[in-house]
Amino acid sequence: MAKPSFTVFDYRVRPAKSVERKMLCEAFRRLSFFEPVKSYRYIGFGSTTFTDFILIHKALDITDMISIEKRKNYETRFEFNRPFHCVKMKYGDSNKVLPELTWDKRTIIWLDFEGHLTASELQDVAYAAMNMVSGSMLVVTLNVGDYWLSPECLKELSRQECRLEKLKEDVGIEKVPGDIEGKHLVGGGSMARTFRRLIMNEIDQVLRDRNGLSSAEHEVRYQPLLNFHYSDRANMLTVGGVFYEERDKATLKQCEFESLDFVRPDDTPYEIELPILTPRERQYLDKALPKGAVKEATETIGLTEGEIQRYARLYRHYPLFVEVELS
C-alpha cells in the first residue's frame, strides 16, 4: 500500500491549497442567508492536520464537525491530533460512512480527494446530491494530473486511447459520454473539464430521480459556483456548488455568490496562481491594495505586471509561511 500523503509532505505548506481553503471559507460564510452558518454541519477529510477543520471552526464557529478517515490503523494519531472536542471522527471509507450519517440538517461537505475521479468518488457525489437539504454546499477536490498509463495498454493502443480506456475503467463505461476522447483527458485543464462534466452529469441524474415525487417548489436544483484549477505539486481541480429547493431561489440570490471574484458558475476555471514574492515585496504591494498602483510597482520592485495582478487578486488569502521554534 502506498504511504498516506500526510506522511510524505505537510499539507500546510501547499500555498495554493491554503488560498483555496480561505476562499472556500469565504464562500461558506455567504450561506448564512439560509441559516446562520454556525448551525451548519461540516464534513471533511481532516487527516492528521485538520487544517480545514481548524480554519472553519475558528472562522465560522461551526461546531457540528465530522472528519471521515479511512485509515483506521492510525486511529491513535488521529485522535491525538483532533484539534477540538467538537470534531467527531468517523472511521471507514467515505462510501460507507456517508450513508451512515443523518442528512436532515444543512451541511457543508468537502470531499477533498487525493486521487483521480473514479466510480467511488462519483458515488459520494451521488450520495450527497441525493441527500443534501436546501442550502447545503458540496465541494469536491480531485487530482487532475496526467494519468499513469499501463505499459500493457501502451503496447497496443496510443496514449490518447489509453487515457480513454483508463477513464472508462475508473468511472465505468456508462458514465463516459460518447464525445469524450483521449485528448479531453490530458492532465491539467482538459482532464479538469472532463471531470467537472462527469460530476455535473452525476448530479443531474441523481437530482432528476430525487425530484420524481416533488412538487415544483420543492424540486431540488444545483447551482455550480466553484471551479478552481491549481497546482502545488500535482494539478488539482476543485468544484463546488449549492443545492437549493426551487422555493429557496430568492434566498440563494441573497447570498450573492457571484459577487465573489473567484466564483465561476460555468465551465471557465478560476486559476489559483501565486506569484512568489518576498515579505518585503508583499508589504510594499499591500500598502497600495486594494486600489493598486501597478505601474509604479513594476518600476520600484521590478516585478512584471502579470505577477502584480495575480498577487492583487489573491493578496487577502496569500499565506505566509515562517519557521517558528516551538519549545
Next chain:
Amino acid sequence: MNNEEVKDKSLINAYPTKDLFISILIRDVTLRDAIGDLLDNSVDGALRLRGDASYEGLCVHIELNAEEGFFRISDNCGGIPVSVARDYVFCFGRPEGAEETGHSIGVFGIGMKRALFRIGNNFKVESVAQDSSFTMEVDVDMWKQGIDKAGDQVGETETQADWTFRFSDYKEDQEEEYPEGERGTVVTVTNLHAGVIEAFKIDNDTTSLIQELQREHLFSINNGLEITVNGIRLEAPDLKLLESDELKTAYWEGLDQPVEVRIYAGISQQTEYGTDGGWYVFCNKRLVLGPDQTKRTGWGIKTPIRIPEYHPQFYRFRGYVFLDGEDPRDLPWNTAKTDMELDSPVWRRVFQQMVDLMRSVMDFLNKIHNEERYYRERRIDKTPLQSAIDNADFIPLAQIVQDQIAGIKPHTVAKFTAPEPARPRPSPADKIWIRYWVTRAEFVLVKEYFELEKKGEIGRSTFDYFLEREIKS
C-alpha cells in the same frame, strides 16, 4: 344500411366491429389474468370500504366449476353502486373526466369486461350497494350481433352499432339503505369458452392460480380478507418485522403528492430460509413486485450507494414499499400490474430511498455476521446485537402500517437503528493460524477417524493429538 341513402363513394368505413374489438381486447389475456382482474375488483371494494383498517369479516369466494360449466366470484365488499356501473364499470376505457373511484387496483377501465369476455359467452352481474342495486345479464354473441334480450334486432347499422348494455333490473336512490351484510357483488359466467372448462379440470392449473393470487394479495390476506378458490382458503405467509425500542425498522415517507409512499426496511425471523428475502412493492395494497432480489430493487447496484448482490446472508432482509394513489393511473406500474415502470419519476425517487434504507439494514446484517464470528473467536464476551434481536418482537406488517397511518405508533423517517456492536479485542498476538493443504483421500481418512464434520475442528484435533501424545506426555 338504409337503402334509400345514397352511398358516398369517397367514404371509407373504418368503423370497428364489436367482434374485432373483443378479440383485440382479450388477446394476450390469460385466464389467470382474467380471474386476477375480477379478484382485483373485489379487493378494491374491500379497500374502499375499510381503507387502512382491518379487512376482518370481508370475503371473496371464487368458484371454478367444470362439471356444471360456470365461473363465479362473489364478495361482500360493498357492492357496485348503480351510478358507478352505468358511468364507469361497463364503459370501455375510462371516460374523460370520470369521477375518481378512490384508491383502486382496477386502472384502465377495461379489467372487468375484458375478464368476462375472456371467460365465457354469458355473464351475469348482480350487485347490492349502499342505496342501489342492479342485475345485468349479457349474452355476448347476441350483443355482438346487436340482438336484444327479447330477440329483436336493435337498429344497428355498419356505422351505428349499438354499444350499450342494459340493466335487467335496477333500483337507485333507495330511501332505506341495504344492510351492510347484504352489500356485495356476484359475478357468474356461463357458457364458458373452449379451454376454460379444460383449464378448470386441471388441478395443477388451479393450484398455480391459488399460489399466484395469494402472492398478489399477500397484504390483503394478511390484513384479514378471506379469499377462497373452490373452498380452499388462500393463505399468505405472515409479513412481520422485528421491532423493539432498540431495533427500529428503517422508514421513509413521501405523502405530499398524488402518490403516497411509505417504505419500510428491516429484518424478519431468523428461522426462515431462502426465498422470501428481498423487496415487496405494493400498489394500492396489491403486490406488484416481490419478493425481489434483483437490480430493479437495488441489489447489486453501484451508485448512489453500493449494494451487494442478493446473497443468503441477507435472507432476513425485508423491504416493503407501499404506493397508494387515489387515481391508480398515477401509480408507476405496468398495465398487467406485474412490474414497476422503472422509468417513471415516482419510481426513480422511491428507488433512491429504498437503496438508502436498505444499506442501513445490510450494515446491520453484516454486523450481526461479524458479531457471530468475533464471539466464536472469543474476541467479545457479549453479543448486544443478537440480544437485541432476541428481545425484539415480531410485529405483523399490517399492524405496523395501520399504527403508522392511525398515528398510534408512527415510525419517524430514519434509517435502521440498532445498538452499537461490541468492540472486538484484537486477535491475540501469541496465537498463530495454521493453514495447509492435504489430499482429499487423506482428509477423508482423518475425518472418519475423528468423526467430526468441520475442517477446522479436524485440523485442530490432529494438532491436539500430536501435542498430547508426543509433547506433553
